[in-house]
Amino acid sequence: MTNKETKEKTEEIFSGAQRLISSAVNVLEEEIAAGILAAKKIEKKVIDVEDIRSDPSDLLNRIRRDTHEAVDLFLDAFTAISKQVQNLASLNTDKETKKEEAPVSKATANNGAIVLEADHPVKPGETVSFCFSLLEDTEEVTKLELKKTNLIGQSNHTIHSRALKITPRKVQLIPNEEQEITIDLVVPKNAVPDQYNAFITSASPHAIKVVLHVEVTND
Amino acid sequence: MSNSLMKSMLAEYGAATLEGINKYIPDKEPRKYLYDLVADYPNRGGKGFRPGLCIAACKAYGGKQSDAMDSAICLELLHNAFLVHDDIEDESFFRRNKPTLHEANNSAIAINVGDAMQVLSLSPLYRNREILGDRVATKVYLEVQRMILESVEGQAMELGWRKDNMCDLKEADYLRMILKKTCWYTCMQPLRIGAIIGTRGQIDPDTFDRLGYFMGTSFQIQDDILNLVGEEDKYGKEVCGDIIEGKRTLMLIHLLGNCKPAEFRDVRSFLANPIKDRSIEDARSILELMHQYDSIEQAKKTAQYLAGGALKEFYSIFSKCHETQDKALIENIILYMINREY
Incomplete structure (x- = not known):
């Protein structure tokens, strides 16, 4: 060729x-x-988007209802944590009052507080994972370190914070970067059945507030 | 990477997936006409292509094999469920050197087994939530949902063509059908899902569409060529079976578009008969015509061009990844397609 x-x-x-x-x-x-x-x-x-738009009051009620549920849970957790942190002990823990106070607290819930609930009860010895994402939507690089509290039961039982493993615990986010955080809870074999809450936070100015909620049961 | 290492890696990933599949099959009655049969096709030993791609993509993007295992199990279970149902729809006799499930039992039992496999594939998908977290697991779930829909739409296209005895199809029709019927679930979704898991949801899975599409089409065309020119023992299905089934392969479409009017009428008349009335002699005559009109050579070239397109996409996408064996595995699969001899 x-x-x-x-x-x-x-x-x-x-x-x-x-x-x-x-x-x-x-x-x-x-x-x-x-x-x-x-x-x-x-x-x-x-x-039916048009249908929803045509009844804005119904839409607002739905948002309020969902927010109330989230805020209730958040306040339950916050109340539990307050038992551990003495300087928060004066918070009002009355259930009815919380309902009334909810609109006031809504901003707290919407401004950074995430409620993560285990979708089914877990038994002592089992592991449950929670996940959430952090998105850096500013033009700055953010560094933060996540801290955890003990899990406090509604009947004052405690699971030590070492049962929680945060991955990654230290995070650096560049602009527009999203990072998934996984929190594994290994429920100790001697854990007492209860409804537990823990609080995951980061120091200001990049305040992260995450409430973990899990039911431990022997059933 | 050598071809033997590529095959051994695929075999390793395939074996791990098979072990996982067997764990998800309930150890209870009814065994004889359900759960034993669910395990039949997966244990006949496939290429492990889909789980291999999924795991390799996950690892190439920094993930762990264990993170991708449940998704790989789901993909392989669904693949085998599709095969069981496809074999009934295509009235096939052999699958991986053994009688098809409906031939060895009956169609009703085989349909039910395929249904069970589809349902069982949901379990590993659900378990992903524990391993990957809700956000990534939801992304994987949506990928699988899309994959199933695309596949059944593609299958509907081809079954419709056969029912209506369509004989004026063009290359673009084939590319569309194969995109939907094969590419999504053979290459596109395994790559997308693997990369989603490896990056913990950080990657745009659409990045892999062209790569998976070119790979999948090349793979399918080569598989169809093997059905015509391969050795039956190695191929595991009846040779010329695709012609008897009236499968609208690229070679058949090429032949129908290039043969003389009288030959066209003969082929169309053959395809108009019920499958059971189509003889192997007539199928061999059509195969001869395919050779005569260079339909097989043209298809080989097409597969090679598409594999070349896949390689270009691969280099552009994976250049950002570290050099790992899993990255090399994906590259080698494409090179194997380009250099394939039949």
Whole structure:
């Protein structure tokens, strides 16, 4: 085969490959677009956005109801922690009062307090994991170290904080970086059944407030 | 990396996945017509391609094998569930050198076994929450949901073509069908899921779409070629079986688009018959025509071009990853496709 023939053959192969890849990419992009459109249509059918928008009071009530539940849990945890931290002992722990106070506390709950609840009761000796993400949405690099409290039961039982393992404990986030934090709780074999809460925090100015809630049961 | 190391890594990941699958199969009755049969196809020994890609992508992005195991188990269980149902839909006789499940039992039992495998694949998916956390596990769940939908849509396309005896299909139709039927669940989702796990959800999984698509299409075309020119013992399915089943392969589409009108009518008439009435002699005649019109050579080139496209995508995506055996494994799978001899 002469150089010219080799060159022509190479060009033919290149052209054939280019045409094929281009055709394949077009098909892929069409299908991805079709998939996105279909998903949006389903979402529109399943969640009637217009209907929700037409009744803003109902929407607001739903948000309030969800927030109340979250705030209740948050305050339960906070109350438990207050038993451990003496300078918070004066907080009002009355359940009814909490309901009344909830709108006031909503800002606290919305401004950084995350409530993570184990989705099923765990037995002594078992492990349960909690996860959340940190997103650096400013233009700064953030360094923080997460701290943990003991788990305090509603009946004053305690699980030592060493049962909690935070991974990673020290975090450095660059702008727009998201980092997942995993907290593993190995429930001690001698743990007493109770509803436990723990508090995961970081020092200011990058305040992180996470409440962990878990039910330990022998059943 | 040598091909033998590539095969041994795939075998290792496949074996770990199989061990996991066996753990998820309930040890209880009914065994004879359900749980023993659930274990049948996975234990016949496949290539371990899907779990291999998933685990390798996870590790290439810094994750641990154990983090990806449940997802790999889910993918392999679903793959085998698809095979059980596909074999019934395609009226296939052999799978991995043994009678297909419905041939060895009956279609009703095989359908039920396939259903059970699909349900069992949910367990490892659910368990992901404990290992990966809610956020990453939810991402993996959504990937699997999408993968199943794409696959059944692709299967519907091909079954529809066969039912309507479509004979005027083009290359782009094939590329679309194979994208949906094969690529999502063979390459795209295993890579996407592995990378999601390896990066703890930090990566945009769409990054892998072209790579997985080119790989998957090349893989499927080569598999279809082997059905025509491979040795039955090595291939594990009846040779020319795809022609008898009327499968719209790239070679058949090429032949129908290039043969003479009289030949076109003969092939169309063959495909219009019920599968049981299609003879092996007629199938071999069609294979001869495919050779005559260079349909197989063209398909080999197409597979090679696509594998080349996959390699380019691979270098562009994985250049950011450290040099690891798992990164080399993915690269070698693509190189193997490019250099494949039949």
